[in-house]
Amino acid sequence: SAATSASKTIGLIPADGIGREVIPAAKQVLEALAPSGKPFSFIELDAGFEHFQKTGTALPQETVERLKGECDGALFGAVSSPSHRVAGYSSPIVALRKHLDLYANVRPVASVPGSTGAGSRPVDMLIIRENTECLYIKQERIEADTSPEASPGDQIAWADRRISTRASRRCGRMAFKMAVARHAATAAASGLSNVPSPKLTVVHKSNVLSITDGVWRETVKAVQAEDPSFAAVKVEEQLVDSMVYRMFREPEAFDVVVAPNLYGDILSDGAAALVGSLGLVPSANVGDHFAVGEPVHGSAPDIAGQDKANPIAAIRSAALLLENMGMAQEAQRIYQAVNAVLLEGKLLTPDLGGKATTTEVTDAVCRRL
C-alpha cells in the first residue's frame, strides 16, 4: 500500500499562539516514530491571524498550493481571534477546509482506557461534524435598519445558513461508515460476539429550523438504506440543546454523533470538558483525498510561548492523520504511547493539574513509542 511504499510528506501549519509549540511537538513524535525506517518529510507553511497582521493574508495561496501539490497530509495548529472586527480578515482554518474540500471533521473524544477523565464515567464517543457549510459559508451582509422603532445608525446584519442534500449525504455516509468500523474494531479487540450495536445520534434543531435541519436529518437518515452494512446501526435523533444536556448527564449513551457544522463545533468543546481538557482532544478534517489533523483547542494566547501547552491533542491529531493516510499501525503506536503517559500520570501539563512542560510530555511520549 501507499503507506509502506514511499516516505510521506506532511505539511505543518502551526499558525498562532500555542500552535507554534504543539505542532513542533507532534512533528517530534512523527520523527521519533520513523515508520519502517522511512522518515517523514515536512514542509513548514504559513497561515494565521499573526501572519495576516504582518502580510495582509491569513491563508497564503502558496500554503494551499503546496498542500495540494506536495503533501500527503497536513497538521494545523490553532488560530487567534481578533478582538474587534478586522476588515479583510477571515479565519484561515475555515478557508482551508473549503479549499481542500475537507467535508467532515472527525473528533474522537474518549477518556484513557482504564480512567474516567474529569467526570465520574468513562466517555468514548466520536463526533463527526459537517465541515463545509451551515453558517460557516460566511455569507454575511449588513444594512441600515429603517424600521420605525430603530434609532439613527441602527443596522441589521444577516448571515446565510446553508444545508445541502449533497453535503449532508457525504457527511452522513462517513458517519455510518465510521459507526460500522468502530463497532468492528471493538468487537475484534474484545473477542466478544455480543458487543452492543453501533449507534448513530443525529443532532439537529428541526423544531425551529424545519427546512434546513429537515434536509439534514432526512438526508443523513436516508443514507442508512445505501449499504447493507449500515442496517446494523441504531439511529437516534437529538435536538442540539437536549444533546448538550444529555451528553453531560449520560455520556456513555453516545457512540457516533453526527452534527451540522456549528452544533458540531459547540458539542465537541463540550465533550472535551468530559475528558478533562481540551488539550487532549484531536480532530481530523477529512476529504476524499486529503486530511488535515488539528487539535480542537485554540491558540491560548495567555499561555503561548511558555512551554505550558498540552501537546497531546496535537500528537493525537497526528495519529488521526496517519489513520487517514492508511497508516493505522503507526497511529496505534502513538495512541498507546500517549495513553501510557496519561495513565502513569507523572508528567501532566497544567490543564490536567500537573506541572510538566510541553517539552517533557512530548519527550515522554517519544520514549514510550
Added chain:
Amino acid sequence: SAATSASKTIGLIPADGIGREVIPAAKQVLEALAPSGKPFSFIELDAGFEHFQKTGTALPQETVERLKGECDGALFGAVSSPSHRVAGYSSPIVALRKHLDLYANVRPVASVPGSTGAGSRPVDMLIIRENTECLYIKQERIEADTSPEASPGDQIAWADRRISTRASRRCGRMAFKMAVARHAATAAASGLSNVPSPKLTVVHKSNVLSITDGVWRETVKAVQAEDPSFAAVKVEEQLVDSMVYRMFREPEAFDVVVAPNLYGDILSDGAAALVGSLGLVPSANVGDHFAVGEPVHGSAPDIAGQDKANPIAAIRSAALLLENMGMAQEAQRIYQAVNAVLLEGKLLTPDLGGKATTTEVTDAVCRRL
C-alpha cells in the same frame, strides 16, 4: 403599586406532554400563595403541537388576544416536536415570543444554596438569551441544487440569521441592569461591602460570524456607556464553543451571561446539567410590558401522564413571572419553599434520583409556603 392594588390574572398555556402536569402544579402553588388575601385569577388557553394536530393551528389567535387583553402575565408549559417535517406547523412558543415582543429570555441556573447540585461546585448564573431573532426568525427556503456535483433531486436549503442593533441593544441593556441588580441583592443579603464586582459574559462566535456576531458583541458592549451604574460591571467575551467548555470546567466563573438566541438555547440546557436536572431550571420570556414564565425543559412524551415530571422548573417559572410583575416578596416565598423541599431531599422526582410524584412534590412546596 400594581402588585398590591388588584388581583392578578394569569394565562395558563400547558401545551403538550408534561406541560399538562407541571402548569397545573404551578397553578396550585400560586393558589396556595394567595398574596395578601387577593387570589389570582387564571385563564386556561390552548396551544401546542397536539392542538395543531387536532385543529390545524399551533397558536390560536384567541390565545394571543386574551393574553394581550385580559392577562397580567402567563405561564407556558412545553411543546412536543414533530418527528417529521409537518406542513404548516410552526413552534407556538417561538411565535408567542414574537407576537408579544418578549425580547429577552431570562434563565437563572443556580444550585440550591448550601448544596452543589450534580457537580462538585455551586453554580449561580443568570443566562439572558436574546429571544426574537438569530435563526429563530424562521426565514427558510429550499431550491434545487443545480451544481455539477449534485445528484438528481438534490436540494439546497437556506435559513437567514438576523442580528440587529436594536434587538442586541435592548437585550444587552437588560443584561447590564440585571447584573447590577443581582450584585445589589447579593451585597444586601450578605451585609458585606466587598462582594465581587458584577460580571457580564458576552457570548458570540465572531471568529466565524464577524458581521452578525460583530454587531451583537459591539452593540452589547456599547450599552455599558449608557448608564453610570453599568460602569461597575466587568465585561468579558467568550466564544460559544469555549463557553460551553468553560461553563463545565469552572461554572463558578460566571455571573450574568448574555447570548444570541440559539447559543442561549444551547447554553441554558448545558447549564441545567450542572445543577442536576432540566426539571429544576425556570425561565421567563420578558418584554417591556409582559412576561411569560416557561420551564426550560421540554414536553418529555416518554413520561407524560404518569405523575413523574418534576414540577419545580414550572413552579420557579411562576416565581420568576411574579418577580416580573412586581411581586418580588411573593416570588421569594416560592423560591424559599422550593429550596426547603430540595434541601430536605426527601421528596424528589425521578430525574433527581427520587421516587416522589409530581403531586407529592407540589403538595410539599405548598406546605412550605
